[in-house]
Amino acid sequence: MFRSLHYLNEVYKEQSFSRAAQKLYISQPSLSLTIIKFEREIGIQIFDRSTTPIQLTAAGKVYMEGIQRILAIENELEAYLDDYKELKTGSLTLGAPHLFSSYMLPALIAQFSKHFPMVEIRLVEADFLTLHDMTLNGEIDLLIESNQFDETLFQNYQLFREHVLLAVPCSDPVNEQLKDYCLSMEDIRSDLHMDSDRPCISLRNFQKHRFLMVKKRYDMHSRAMSLCQKSGFEPQVFMFLDQLMTVYNMVNQQLGVSFVTDTIVKLSNAGTNVVFYKIDDEQTTRYINLTHKLNRYVSRPMSEFIRMMAAISVGGITAVTSQQQWK
Template identity: 30%
Template sequence: MELRQLQYALQIAAERNFSRAADKLHIAQPSLSQQLSKLEQELGVMLFQRNTSSVELTYAGQKFIEQAGVIMSAVEMLRQEMADISQLRTGRVVVGSMPITGAHLLPHVLPAFKKNYADVEITLLEDSSMNLEKLTASGQTDLSLLSLPLEIPNLSYEVLGDERIDLAVPPEHPLAARFGTGIRTSLAELKDEPFIVLKEGQGFRKMTMDLCREAGFVPRIVFESNNMETVQSLVATGMGVTLTPHFIARAPRSEFVPVYLPLAEPVPSRTLVIAYRRGRYLSKAANAFIETFKTTIAALSAGEAR
């Protein structure tokens, strides 16, 4: 049994698809299938049930993946500890990120980090918050940018800061006239509005639903998307309203831009965190990345306060 075979099995389990797993591993699909068959023959059990449309773990596969994750995490921690002991400034940090949140924050974080740690390799992995939690818990990322609450219990985290939640409305919407007036909109005023939200599995969708329910209504959803930028563009063209994290609202990138309004007290917010597997050894490079992220978030928030 080889370590790379464990890595291959973990990736297939994460993707539930040989083609996607091969792409992520940067190997040919026939080679991946060959290595898995070789591993299954050595073990004497089938790890995956191959169907025409999906790949599912067998009972033996579930047990194997649990232990393979522990082994690969231990191997990576050993590498990191040895690198730190040798006091090398080189290393590698695998960072998971929610796509749109990362797109607005990482361009500030990465240049600052690379300036001080030029020889540390950063590998980015983008996915939904639900999948990122699973990848982090299994040790496939060293760190992941997420927001509270976390659903998986065996994750630890460092708080980066709180991010205000804003309201996005079409430019011609009656509420848009409040922009710059200091008049704030309460969530309860939106009970009859059509909402555009992210699809199931995205953490911010759950936050939107929870905030609306706390305000006394269930939002009337007219469109759903996997992409936050698409949500913003649909709002801008008059299809509905939505709630938006402030770091996204402060730097819209689409040609279709809604009007962003601060909400009334108590202003809703989300807490951004850097999460990692509980008990995982964090290398000096990983800790430096966390500190750089904290400093960057603080600087951005301070700039907003001026």
């Protein structure tokens, strides 16, 4: 159909079958036959062939206005698709909790926007449950989170490996007893906790301490409870909080001990009043994931952002994708 519309439009512009045929690189008889067939199919005569140059009939004028609107839409669509293929247009909605939206995503968004400045980016900051549901409902394109996701509902890409540490206020007397195990903020940022020779502490040393924890719906809560239980005690929880960053700040204010990640230590400016301890348990390793709803259409901006994340380094945290295959 669109080919016939282009033929009709060219004859209209040239007011001549022969000139239109030359522009279209087809023979005049073939062009004439195509248009006659088209006129018969729609039941009206578009061109008055008795005049020189060729003119539109009264019905043809109305029909040609419609053709030109259709061709204009087609041109706009083709231009959009060309721009979209080169990411000169499009949109991307990212979701993240406070830690990542404040300390990680600004650098990632800046890098993406440098390459694709015409792509509109929207950032949603919220708690895990809200972000989870918005991603499942398609309101968020890509979510960056440390929580584990149901693989029957979500496609997960493991971005960064992070490690769980015990954070303890500097003023706590236990640090003197455990000084051979203490790690400073700078030690964590230098990855000294990754040294296999670095000794780990027993959590039993802290069974009488006051703990700060994230709420039950978070992955870190279940890991923290499991670590304590494996050490033979139930933690005395002083306060349950929504954000791990808030927990970390509370420890920095000497309000209790807690489990944090090396990601927080590396990305944030807090922690000058905190020391850290390495724990020997497989549950102390987890991943920051890039996630989207399973089987959803992956737009070009989404695919480019995912590709960019395969070789990214932010705040001393390097993507793990060079070491493992993404799903």
